[in-house]
Ligand SMILES: NC(=O)C1=CN([C@@H]2O[C@H](COP(=O)(O)OP(=O)(O)OC[C@H]3O[C@@H](n4cnc5c(N)ncnc54)[C@H](OP(=O)(O)O)[C@@H]3O)[C@@H](O)[C@H]2O)C=CC1
């Protein structure tokens with residue numbers, strides 16, 4: 001049976017994640033891109049900015065009321081942190097049944113919103129029409145820690161390195177290729193948003209130290225886990241295989257994965273599993289493309305489930 005088409009719009013469509021979402025939606029059999037909002041590209045053709053996009057759709061600069069007036073079945077908010085609320089309020093007021101997926105951190109701590117990291121929270125979706133998409137580093141941290149969560153003797157310590165597309169398009173030191181050249185830039189070494197997010201959703205304190213590197217896309221999180229009892233490497237591996245072997249978008253690898261191999265991939269890789277001589281310390285390495293499994297692909301998984309189609313529709317797996 002063919003599924004009824006659904007319209008979808010993106011607010012913040014000029015950004016790095018917006019571009020990836022446009023590509024995914026263009027290949028979707030059920031979703032029809034009905035509007036893309038950008039102030040800077042107002043009036044310009046999407047096809048002139050997104051490689052591989054065909055068609056006459058143009059960007060429009062839409063405020064919150066104008067977005068709600070589009071009457072799309074699904075709205076994706078791909079705005080910087082702190083900007084989502086007026087759009088959510090306008091949709092709530094005029095078309096509360098609209099499915100809203102927010103890519104920012106704005107609703108990741110709000111219990112009225114479903115936190116959509118499907119491999120870990122799939123079973124908790126109760127038909128919510130408000131979905132908060134996890135942060136990119138937080139996704140890698142939560143995938144790395146969950147299989148050993150019940151065996152931890154201390155907070156996980158996570159060292160993160162991201163490509164600079166993670167810092168969005170608003171100019172800053174963190175996305176300035178000149179300043180990043182031959183460099184590794186530490187930032188937010190305590191209290192990063194994703195430290196709080198992963199701590200909340202894992203239900204245990206996490207310590208996270210992010211850095212940004214000269215490559216464009218893809219991140220690595222190396223996590224140190226102190227265990228409450230000795231474990232053999234094969235038992236650690238068995239736990240990760242049990243957790244993710246049924247997952248199409250998470251690969252468990254024997255060796256520590258390399259970020260250079262994950263760019264443009266829709267999957268996350270978790271591997272390494274170095275165990276200390278006393279068997280009470282494990283180091284796990286996770287990589288993913290921050291713009292895909294860390295953002296757009298995960299959004300697509302969440303939207304697919306919420307509109308009642310296969311979770312992997314339009315995601316090349
Ligand atoms: N980049 C990444 O790796 C990841 C990003 N995220 C989150 O996704 C969201 C989008 O990220 P990303 O695509 O990188 O961001 P970008 O900076 O690349 O894009 C932001 C978009 O929002 C628009 N915008 C900016 N300020 C405003 C405003 N005040 N009002 C309306 N529109 C505005 C911009 O377009 P215009 O100025 O033309 O209107 C642009 O389209 C962020 O919340 C980010 O934290 C989540 C996971 C990973």
Ligand SMILES: CC(=O)N[C@@H](CCC(=O)OP(=O)(O)O)C(=O)O
Pocket residue numbers: 081103104105134135136137162163164165166167168174193194210211212
């Ligand atoms: C390199 C870099 O700056 N990365 C971003 C993470 C991007 C992301 O996922 O951010 P949100 O939680 O805001 O959605 C950061 O550390 O803030």
